[in-house]
Amino acid sequence: MNFKFVHTLPILLLAAFILAFSNGPAGGDGGNGPRMQDRSGSPYAHSQGPNCAACHNNGSFNPGLTIELLEDGNAVAEYVPGQTYTLRYTVEANAGSPNKYGVQSVVLTTSDDANAGTFGDAPSGTRVAPIDDRSYFEHSTGSNDNTFEIEWTAPEEELGDITIYASGIAANGNGTNGGDNGTAATLTVAQTINVSSSSLPELLPIDVTIFPNPVKNVLNLELKSSIQGTYQMDILDIQGTVLASSQIALDFETNRISENVNHLSPGIYLVRITDGQKLVTGKMIKQ
Template sequence: MKKKLLSIASIGVLATIVLSSYQNGTHGTLGNQTNSTGSATGCFNCHGTQNNATTAAVILMDGTTPVTTYVPGQTYTVVLAGSNTGTGHPKFGFQLTCAKSGGVAAGTLSANGVTGVAARANNTLLEHTTPLAGTPNSGNIIYAAQFQWTAPAAGTGTVKFYTVINGVNGNGNNDAGDQWNFGTSANITEATTSIRNTEQIKGVQLFPNPSNGAVTVQIENTTPGKYSFQLMDMTGRVLQTEQAIFGSGTNQYKADASALSTGIYLMKVGNGTKETIMKFHKL
């Protein structure tokens, strides 16, 4: 996901808002409910207490590679990802922002043509303007969208993306039957110099995605040699590490993800000179 989020400096003059499950969407400019300022109100006023049945995460992408470092002024893709257990909440609303410590907004966000999403607060906050459709998957509902974020000026320092996702039942009411939860990205640090991406391994696929158990990494037209496989969480913490010797042709590696909690994870594949990092959703 290259993405950036909201303006918190002007929050004091914004009206208090909640994510709405009304069929006609939200009403006007919403106040910041992402918890970037340390206020954990979220969608409480209209949708009950925070509910872990909905998961939420944000991933920053440079091209197809997840990153935790930004180059000032460069534009990235931000991936908003979430899920809800069961099929009773087929739609969702959200807010997304990027901020420094203390809730100070960082960078600018763009809806990038996504229907039903608007940029607010001087393009530092994204929010839905109508309930957005989720995607049924293995008896659950997946929420996903991609936006654009332009990194702030040099000297801004470390930032983080914050989101709140509300899984809604779509019955046209603002009610406690909806299920919302917060999510964050890893810390995104500022690069001191321009970064060149490591050359990627071509012909790499990961499936199934989402997965409720094992995931398979398949490499086509493999360059023979030793390959490493690192399963990581979104903070970059390595959870599993294995190696394999592959010959030419098509090769596969299987990782057991069944013990992982629901959320977004990374699989890093390397051969000593090249690497590819892929994200997957564990149900």
């Protein structure tokens, strides 16, 4: 295992490259530009080596990488602007017993790959380092533990979905990158839907069930209603923008409704049923 992150470059650049990456990729660009420091697998990473597997790739550990966004120890699929969470990265070997582990990660807006949020203080053996206008969390020394954690505060402004990019290493600790393995993963987290309750504060007496959820191409609704009539069904994005609307008729019974959502991008949406004064909502996860 070599946590200097030595990569395949021309001989004249090799020495500089070793020195630049002695404390993790963000430690220097090896004279090859800042994008070479990004090994997180993000869209900003250099195509010559977008993640750790570019060099750490001939071992037999077959590792996987899990990314979790935690609130009070529980994994969440949405974030609230300005709130602080814990990011947890776990490098898990599916074979053998690695001696050392490493990680690098960046959090970007899904829409335009800009830096999203702020990392907290780096725990021992890790650090937070800048690459251009993005902030990266990475190991500073090889870790005996396969789990890395750091606090992350979501951006105050409403930026929509964010994507966490990360790359990890499972290493044998032999002093070179031979016999190691790299792995990479992403996690997209939606901004919590914030729909104002001031204009439509009262709830309709309708129980909404979305099945299956997550949804692939067709949204199936089961609506148990104690009222009857014609209502408007809206599908909204996380900013509260109405993307689709239709009229539905409900009876005093269990009503089943299907809606094609194949055109929607993966993410979290709100399904709203309203009579113009009262409403009821359900959350849909689109795969």
